Amino acid sequence: CTSTTASTTTTTTTTLREASAAVDGGPYMGAAINAGDLRGDSSYADLAAAQYSLVTAENACKWATISPSRGTYNFNDCDYIYETAKSSGQAFRGHNLAWGNYNPSWVDALSPSEKKDAL
Numbered sequence: 001c002t003s004t005t006a007s008t009t010t011t012t013t014t015t016l017r018e019a020s021a022a023v024d025g026g027p028y029m030g031a032a033i034n035a036g037d038l039r040g041d042s043s044y045a046d047l048a049a050a051q052y053s054l055v056t057a058e059n060a061c062k063w064a065t066i067s068p069s070r071g072t073y074n075f076n077d078c079d080y081i082y083e084t085a086k087s088s089g090q091a092f093r094g095h096n097l098a099w100g101n102y103n104p105s106w107v108d109a110l111s112p113s114e115k116k117d118a119l
Contacts, residue, residue, distance in 0.1 A: 016051045028091060030054030035077035038084060045084070054093060055085040061094035062102040070106045070118070 020029035033055050037044045048055065059065055060077035067073050078094065085092040096102070098119060107115060 017053045020053060028054035030056055030091075030093070032056045032058040032095070033081055033085075034058045035060045035081055038081060049084075049088040049090070052090060054091045055081060055088075056093045057081045057095055059095065059102060062096060063098050063107070064102045064104040067104055069104070 016029040020027050030052050031048065031054075033048055035057070038048065039045075057078055060081050061075075066075055066078060082092050107118065110118060
């Protein structure tokens, strides 16, 4: 936001996070965050921390990511996004656990009752 008078120009920058907090009731302003980008791109991480009050793990908390093979679990990316959000004072939300294209391939061979048990 920029305001100009005859003698001065003042520029103020309001983040999306600040703008949403200023609204009565303070709705969250959020985005889906990718674990690889969060780890590997400091500009991405800085922008996400500054602009958003809510972080949704893009694919890191989905079943195919956390259990690529039956009985094996890896929450590293999901935990990383959660811990980063927490340290930035952001709310965290996982994305769909079970969702068509992001289910692990080993689920395809299961019967409906086995799928229920696996969940």
